[in-house]
Amino acid sequence: xxxxxxxxxxxxxKRLDAYLADWSxxxxxxxxxxxxxxxxxxxxxxxxxxGLDGARLTAAVVGDVREQGDRASARVRMTWQVPExxxxxxxxRVGLRDTPDDGWxxxxxxxxxxxxxxxxxxxxxxxxxxxxxxxxxxxxxALVEARDVKRVGVIAGEIRDPAATAQAIxxxxxxxxxxxxxxxxxxxxxxxxxxxxxxxEDYDAIEGTIAAIPGAKxxxxxxxxxxxxxxxxxxxxxxxxxxxxxxxxxxGSYAVGDVGGQWGLEAAFERELAGTPSRTIVxxxxxxxxxxxxxxxxxxGRDLRTTLDGDVQAAAEQALGALDDTQRAALVAVQPSSGDxxxxxxxxxxxxxxxxxxxxxxxxxxxxxxxxxxxxxxxxVTPETTVDCPTTIDVGGRSFKNFEGGGGGEEPFADAFAExxxxxxxxxxxxxxxxALTTAGRLFGLGERIDxxxxxxxxxxxxxxxxxxxxxxxxxxxxxxxxPLGMAGVIATVADGSWRAPRLVAEDPRSDGTPxxxxxxxxLRDLTRQVVTSGTGTALVYLSGEPHGKSGTAEYGSGDPPPxxxxxxxxxxxxxxxxxxEGGRAGGEIAAPIAEDxxxxxxxxxxxxxxAASETSTG
Numbered sequence: 099x100x101x102x103x104x105x106x107x108x109x110x111x112k113r114l115d116a117y118l119a120d121w122s123x124x125x126x127x128x129x130x131x132x133x134x135x136x137x138x139x140x141x142x143x144x145x146x147x148x149g150l151d152g153a154r155l156t157a158a159v160v161g162d163v164r165e166q167g168d169r170a171s172a173r174v175r176m177t178w179q180v181p182e183x184x185x186x187x188x189x190x191r192v193g194l195r196d197t198p199d200d201g202w203x204x205x206x207x208x209x210x211x212x213x214x215x216x217x218x219x220x221x222x223x224x225x226x227x228x229x230x231x232x233x234x235x236x237x238x239x240a241l242v243e244a245r246d247v248k249r250v251g252v253i254a255g256e257i258r259d260p261a262a263t264a265q266a267i268x269x270x271x272x273x274x275x276x277x278x279x280x281x282x283x284x285x286x287x288x289x290x291x292x293x294x295x296x297x298x299e300d301y302d303a304i305e306g307t308i309a310a311i312p313g314a315k316x317x318x319x320x321x322x323x324x325x326x327x328x329x330x331x332x333x334x335x336x337x338x339x340x341x342x343x344x345x346x347x348x349x350g351s352y353a354v355g356d357v358g359g360q361w362g363l364e365a366a367f368e369r370e371l372a373g374t375p376s377r378t379i380v381x382x383x384x385x386x387x388x389x390x391x392x393x394x395x396x397x398x399g400r401d402l403r404t405t406l407d408g409d410v411q412a413a414a415e416q417a418l419g420a421l422d423d424t425q426r427a428a429l430v431a432v433q434p435s436s437g438d439x440x441x442x443x444x445x446x447x448x449x450x451x452x453x454x455x456x457x458x459x460x461x462x463x464x465x466x467x468x469x470x471x472x473x474x475x476x477x478x479v480t481p482e483t484t485v486d487c488p489t490t491i492d493v494g495g496r497s498f499k500n501f502e503g504g505g506g507g508e509e510p511f512a513d514a515f516a517e518x519x520x521x522x523x524x525x526x527x528x529x530x531x532x533x534a535l536t537t538a539g540r541l542f543g544l545g546e547r548i549d550x551x552x553x554x555x556x557x558x559x560x561x562x563x564x565x566x567x568x569x570x571x572x573x574x575x576x577x578x579x580x581x582p583l584g585m586a587g588v589i590a591t592v593a594d595g596s597w598r599a600p601r602l603v604a605e606d607p608r609s610d611g612t613p614x615x616x617x618x619x620x621x622l623r624d625l626t627r628q629v630v631t632s633g634t635g636t637a638l639v640y641l642s643g644e645p646h647g648k649s650g651t652a653e654y655g656s657g658d659p660p661p662x663x664x665x666x667x668x669x670x671x672x673x674x675x676x677x678x679x680e681g682g683r684a685g686g687e688i689a690a691p692i693a694e695d696x697x698x699x700x701x702x703x704x705x706x707x708x709x710a711a712s713e714t715s716t717g
Contacts, residue, residue, distance in 0.1 A: 108201040110163050110165055110196070110202045111163045113132060113194060113202040113204070114172055114194060115159070116132060117132040117133070118158065118159070120132065121157055122157050124147075126143035126147060127144075129143060130143055133203055133205070133210075134203045134204065134206050139206045139210075142206075143211070145220050146211050146220050149220050150222070150223060150379070151181045151182070152181065153178040153180040153181065155178050155179075157175070158175055158177075159172050159174055159175075160189060168195060168196040169196075170193070170195075170196075171191055171194065172191070172194075173190075173191055174190055175187060175189050176190060176212070180223065180379065182225075182377055183223065183394050186392050188391075190209060190211070190213045191209070192204060192210050193205040193207070193210075208220075214381055214389060215381060218383055218384055219381045219383045219384075219388065221380075221381060221382070222379075222382040223377060224378045225353060225375050225377050226375055226376045226377075227375045227396075228373035228375060228396050228398045228399050229398055230372055230373070230399045231370065231371040231372075231399035231400045231402060232322075232402070233334055233364070233371075233401075233404060234402065234403045234404065235403075235404060235411070236403070236404065236405050236407055236438070236440075238403065239408050239706075241330065241334060241406065241408060241411070242322050242323065242324050242364070243322065243323070244323075245320060245321065245322075245323040246297075246318070246320055247318075247319050247323070248296045248297075248301040248317070248318065248319075249290075249292050249316065249317040249318075250267065250294050250296060250301070250308060250316055251293045251315055252267070252291055252293075253287075253288065253291075253313075254283075254285030254287060254288075254291050255285075255289075256313050257282055257313050260282040260283050261279055263282065263311065263312070263313050263314070264293075265279075266311045267293045267308070267314055268293065270304050270311065271293060271296070273293060273294055278291070278293050292339070295319070295321055295338075297323070297327060300327070301316070322357075322364070325412075325707065326709055326710050327447060328415060329411065329415055330411055330415075330441075331447060331450070332361075332362060332444040332449065332451060332452040332453070332454070333362050334364060335361045335365050335366075336360045336362070336450070337357050337364050338357055338360055339355065339356070340356050344358060348368070348369075351375065359371065362450070363552060363602075366551040366552050367551065370400045371400065374396045376395050376396035377394045378390055378393045379392040379393075403603070405436075405438035405440065405601050406439060406441060408705065408706050409700065409704060409705050409706070410440040410441035410673065410700065411440070411441040411443070412704045412708070412709040413696050413697075413699035414431060414441035414442065414443035414675075414696060415443050416695065416699045416704055416712075417429055417695040417699055418444075418445050421445050421679070423445075423447070424446055425679065425680070425681075426449075426681070427445040427453075427692075428454035428457060428677075428678045429441070429442075429443045429454065429676070429677050429678075430443075430455070430582045430583050430586045430675070430676055431586065431673055431696070432590050432675075433590075433672055433674075434590035434591070434593040434594035434598070434669060434673075434674050435594055436598060437587075437597075437609070438601050439600050439602050452552065453582070454581070455550070455581055456552075456554055456555050456581060457555065457581050457582060458555050458579045459579060459581070459582075459652060459678060459680075460574055460575055460578060460579060460652040460653065460654055461579075461588075461652060461665060462574045462651050462652025462685065463520070463573055463574055463648065463650040463652075464589075464665045464676075464685070465571075465573065465574025465578060465588075466515060466518065466523060466572075466573065467588050467589065467592060467626065467648050467667075468535065468541075468544065468588060469523060469535065470625065471538045471541065471614065471622065472530055472534040473526060473529075473530065474621055475534075475615065475618060476530060476534060478529045480511065480621075481510065481511055481625060482511070483510065483511045484509070484510060485508065485511050485522040485525065486507070486522065486525060487509055487514050487519040487521055487522045488506065488521050489506055489521070490521065493527060493569040494564065495566070496566050496569070498520055498524045499520065500520045500521055501518070509522075512625055513628075513633075515625045515629070515633075516633030517634060518634050518648075518650075520573045523572040524569045524572055524573065527568040527569040527571075527572050528565060528568075530568065532561055532562060535562070535578075536561055538559075540559075541591070541612060542588045542597055543556070543584060543587040543588070543591065544559050544580055544584055545557055545558055546599070548583070548584075548600060550601075550602050551603060552602070554581065554583055554600070555579075555580075555581040555583075555584065556581075557578075557579055557584040558578065558580075559578050560576075560577050582677070583676070584676075585650075585667050586667065586675060587600065588667060588676075589626070589647070589648065589667040589668060589676070590674035592622045592623060592646065592669065593646065593674055595613055595614055595619045596611055596613040596614065597610075597611035598610050598611065599611070626647055626669075627644060629646070629648055630645050630646060630647050630668075634685065634686030634690070635668070635693075636686075637690040637691045637694045638668060638693060638694045641694060641701070643671055645670040646669050646670070647669070647693065648667050648668075649685030650663075650664075650665030650666070650667070650685045650689075651663070651665070651683070661681055662681070662682065663681065664684060664688035665685045665689050666685050666689035666690040667693075668693045668697075670697055675696055677689040677692045677693050677696070679692070
């Protein structure tokens with residue numbers, strides 16, 4: 099007997115429609131009451147929907163309901179909308195029975211949900227993350243890739259005294275115990291709560307200490323890492339388990355336990371590097387995936403090719419390696435002919451702030467390169483012009499003195515530049531147009547918008563408010579600010595003859611500035627060469643080739659005298675570099691030797707591999 103859509107309220111057709119409507123609406127409990135086994139049905143309907151990640155269902159009868167005595171059956175199309183998978187549809191057969199007490203009821207069986215299920219199985223999904231893309235250097239060599247690590251932590255439910263355990267592990271691995279303790283207290287009984295991830299060589303040094311702490315666990319794992327702990331860390335970034343807030347921001351393609359970029363390039367290119375996971379609908383037998391029912395292939399993470407040079411980056415790290423662990427410093431190297439960023443190093447290692455790109459500092463006497471261009475362009479001086487270099491000079495009631503240049507008499511402008519005589523430059527302040535420094539700064543990229551995938555400060559050279567401010571601006575003070583990246587661009591402009599916008603990703607377009615006057619470029623090159631041969635940059639004099647440079651000692655803050663940052667900018671061949679040491683005494687004394695170490699490391703053939711080997715042997 100065939101039944102259409104009509105009939106009384108207790109017809110098999112009406113009962114089946116009611117059951118399917120409740121189930122499709124998400125009311126699993128009410129739907130289960132319309133079956134012959136409400137308790138088992140409620141559990142199964144709930145578990146299968148949960149197994150499909152809370153999918154929405156649309157269930158509809160296909161064709162007619164066939165009735166024979168107290169039995170009936172129909173074909174039903176189940177169409178699920180599964181999160182992050184999409185539409186999944188199939189047909190199953192649903193039976194009904196006319197019961198003495200309750201009338202027509204859906205005859206419960208696991209096959210009501212799916213024809214492939216039985217009492218021991220349910221529907222589920224499997225999610226498999228893709229291989230994360232690597233960060234590559236300009237030649238395609240991996241800078242960041244999967245490497246072996248040790249995860250140090252605890253199983254939350256095994257710890258009786260979270261405060262004591264957190265403190266003991268924190269003392270061993272040198273972290274703040276408070277967030278670790280809170281994570282232990284809030285963790286699930288079987289949850290592994292991580293204190294820190296260590297490279298094997300770092301773990302080896304504390305293995306005995308960790309082993310002696312009750313409850314401490316160490317898991318072998320892999321993590322996306324650079325060759326050494328500090329290697330480009332502030333720029334390249336870090337990959338760790340994502341927080342709840344990060345998961346909300348990234349959206350549904352991510353799940354609890356996923357890792358992602360925390361800062362730097364790893365964060366900026368998170369979606370490209372991570373790809374999208376593959377997802378599969380399966381039957382699970384006693385919780386274990388069994389039969390694959392539908393597969394959605396994911397998208398593999400895409401490698402990110404940068405403009406960085408692995409060997410230059412290694413040289414940058416080695417050059418800063420002798421600094422104290424707490425010293426704030428930065429080194430950035432660029433290619434003058436292209437603007438490509440070749441290497442970026444920051445200290446302290448554990449600080450994620452990329453001061454090489456985004457730090458804002460008075461450039462001090464390194465800005466005299468820009469000032470000199472304005473003086474030459476305005477025909478105020480030539481390199482041979484005799485200028486006075488007194489020990490001090492007063493402008494508008496403010497006294498200016500020399501930091502690295504001695505002073506005390508007249509000398510050619512070229513010598514004043516080489517020895518970084520502040521007073522000689524200050525004495526020329528009233529001979530420049532008020533907008534001259536701002537205009538010159540633009541030619542060197544200062545004040546330009548820097549379009550990079552990570553934060554980068556383009557600098558500022560505002561119009562001085564009065565003659566005293568102009569005097570200070572002549573030597574890179576007043577309100578002039580620049581990043582190490584910006585000052586690397588200044589010396590790169592001298593080397594190439596034109597400023598080129600910095601570029602960090604290999605596929606990004608190049609952008610060139612306005613070329614400087616050729617005759618002025620030649621003069622600037624002679625002047626910056628003299629800094630190395632007989633001025634404040636003699637730390638570089640024995641390098642091969644013909645290095646050029648300019649030192650800087652920049653006042654900041656208050657005090658009498660105020661504290662100073664140490665700068666040195668230099669170029670050789672097609673590599674330009676800026677070095678900044680916060681709180682350094684004098685650029686020629688502190689920063690110039692670091693620039694020399696950088697070029698010497700390049701000459702010595704330093705590579706990421708030799709850098710890692712040297713750090714391991716001395717660690």
